[in-house]
Amino acid sequence: MNTSDILVIGGGIAGLSAAAALSNHARIAVLEAEDQVGYHSSGRSATMLHYALGDRLVRALTLASRPFFDDPPASFGGVPLGRRMPVLIHARDDEREELDALQAELAQFAQLERLDSAGVHELCPLLREDATHGIADRNGIRLDPHALLQGNLRQLRSRGGELHAGQRAAAIEWAGGAWTVATEAGEHFSAPILINAAGSWADKIARLADVEPLGLQPKRRTIITFDAPVGTNLDSLPFAKTVGDELYFAPESGRLFASPMDEIASDPCDAQPDELEVALAAYRMEERTIVKVERIHSRWAGLRTFTPDLHPAVGFAGDAVGFFWLAGQGGFGLQTSPAVAAIVESLIGGRPWPVPDVTADALSPLRLRA
Numbered sequence: 191m192n193t194s195d196i197l198v199i200g201g202g203i204a205g206l207s208a209a210a211a212l213s214n215h216a217r218i219a220v221l222e223a224e225d226q227v228g229y230h231s232s233g234r235s236a237t238m239l240h241y242a243l244g245d246r247l248v249r250a251l252t253l254a255s256r257p258f259f260d261d262p263p264a265s266f267g268g269v270p271l272g273r274r275m276p277v278l279i280h281a282r283d284d285e286r287e288e289l290d291a292l293q294a295e296l297a298q299f300a301q302l303e304r305l306d307s308a309g310v311h312e313l314c315p316l317l318r319e320d321a322t323h324g325i326a327d328r329n330g331i332r333l334d335p336h337a338l339l340q341g342n343l344r345q346l347r348s349r350g351g352e353l354h355a356g357q358r359a360a361a362i363e364w365a366g367g368a369w370t371v372a373t374e375a376g377e378h379f380s381a382p383i384l385i386n387a388a389g390s391w392a393d394k395i396a397r398l399a400d401v402e403p404l405g406l407q408p409k410r411r412t413i414i415t416f417d418a419p420v421g422t423n424l425d426s427l428p429f430a431k432t433v434g435d436e437l438y439f440a441p442e443s444g445r446l447f448a449s450p451m452d453e454i455a456s457d458p459c460d461a462q463p464d465e466l467e468v469a470l471a472a473y474r475m476e477e478r479t480i481v482k483v484e485r486i487h488s489r490w491a492g493l494r495t496f497t498p499d500l501h502p503a504v505g506f507a508g509d510a511v512g513f514f515w516l517a518g519q520g521g522f523g524l525q526t527s528p529a530v531a532a533i534v535e536s537l538i539g540g541r542p543w544p545v546p547d548v549t550a551d552a553l554s555p556l557r558l559r560a
């Protein structure tokens with residue numbers, strides 16, 4: 191039997207960042223079903239930090255996370271966690287009011303520039319002429335998920351914490367003041383506190399532990415990569431997003447990537463791209479830009495998992511001792527991970543509350559029981 195103070199189920203960004211933060215206070219063990227960390231959602235994202243995602247609460251968590259990305263702790267090994275990439279939200283004439291409303295909301299979080307048609311096309315020459323309005327945040331960050339996952343892992347291990355990869359939790363039991371997890375590989379792990387950071391599988395983990403699920407809904411999103419037109423200066427391109435949730439694209443390893451921002455309800459699984467959404471990505475790219483998607487170089491899909499009110503669930507369950515929810519990070523789990531990990535550290539490790547603009551009640555899973 192492997193014993194620790196805190197057992198974390200899930201080696202994605204949620205589980206690893208919480209584990210790294212808590213390793214200051216306690217002996218931590220992380221169980222990850224796959225052989226490598228970040229195999230599911232955390233390794234399949236668009237890796238962007240921007241404020242057009244989510245609502246006020248998500249933006250506040252993102253803003254509170256920025257200092258961590260700008261100046262990572264020394265224990266992360268001095269590796270940058272991302273690079274500056276401008277964010278451009280663009281609109282046609284008929285979408286102008288939507289852009290105005292978004293600008294008013296985002297202005298509290300980022301320094302925005304309002305762009306006319308010339309400004310939009312100077313920042314992103316690939317957009318069609320009908321992109322006549324824009325707001326730009328020159329301070330966006332294209333995150334490096336590998337550096338982020340490995341930095342957290344490095345911090346965890348340097349403080350004596352352990353990752354057990356290839357250990358899928360199969361049975362969970364509360365007995366004698368501790369949770370005991372039996373894995374498919376036949377090993378047993380035990381701790382008085384269990385953190386459920388199993389991403390799309392978090393409700394499944396709750397059922398195994400006889401805890402009431404939260405009603406999480408995983409939603410599939412698709413990304414394709416393809417060549418940019420010859421002569422495109424990829425280094426200067428922004429992350430460009432339609433004001434509505436239709437399309438985003440950005441440079442990606444010498445090519446372009448694009449997503450039709452699909453949200454297809456799915457069971458928890460190893461998500462695979464569907465031909466319809468792949469075709470939709472190419473169609474919307476050609477509809478909104480001058481790019482011809484001649485050949486799709488690669489494609490992938492991942493799950494974004496939401497609670498019923500679209501806010502993450504972070505806190506102890508009301509119906510089980512020592513069972514801590516860390517789920518529902520939707521499409522913003524990377525960019526909010528430092529602030530959310532600090533919140534976990536506060537709620538479990540007794541540290542001061544780190545994000546004054548967000549309350550513990552707003553994140554508590556208990557709010558979803560009302």
Ligand SMILES: Cc1cc2nc3c(=O)[nH]c(=O)nc-3n(C[C@H](O)[C@H](O)[C@H](O)COP(=O)(O)OP(=O)(O)OC[C@H]3O[C@@H](n4cnc5c(N)ncnc54)[C@H](O)[C@@H]3O)c2cc1C
Binds near residue numbers: 201
């Ligand atoms: C296409 C796409 C674009 C996105 N773009 C962005 C973006 O631009 N910015 C941003 O911030 N976020 C983005 N996201 C969202 C972000 O990727 C997620 O919010 C985040 O990765 C969720 O992290 P997680 O650790 O909760 O989940 P995961 O990374 O899925 O980790 C959960 C882990 O739990 C493990 N697990 C499950 N069951 C068990 C078990 N029984 N035993 C042991 N382990 C188990 C799984 O194997 C998995 O590794 C995007 C997501 C997608 C799919």
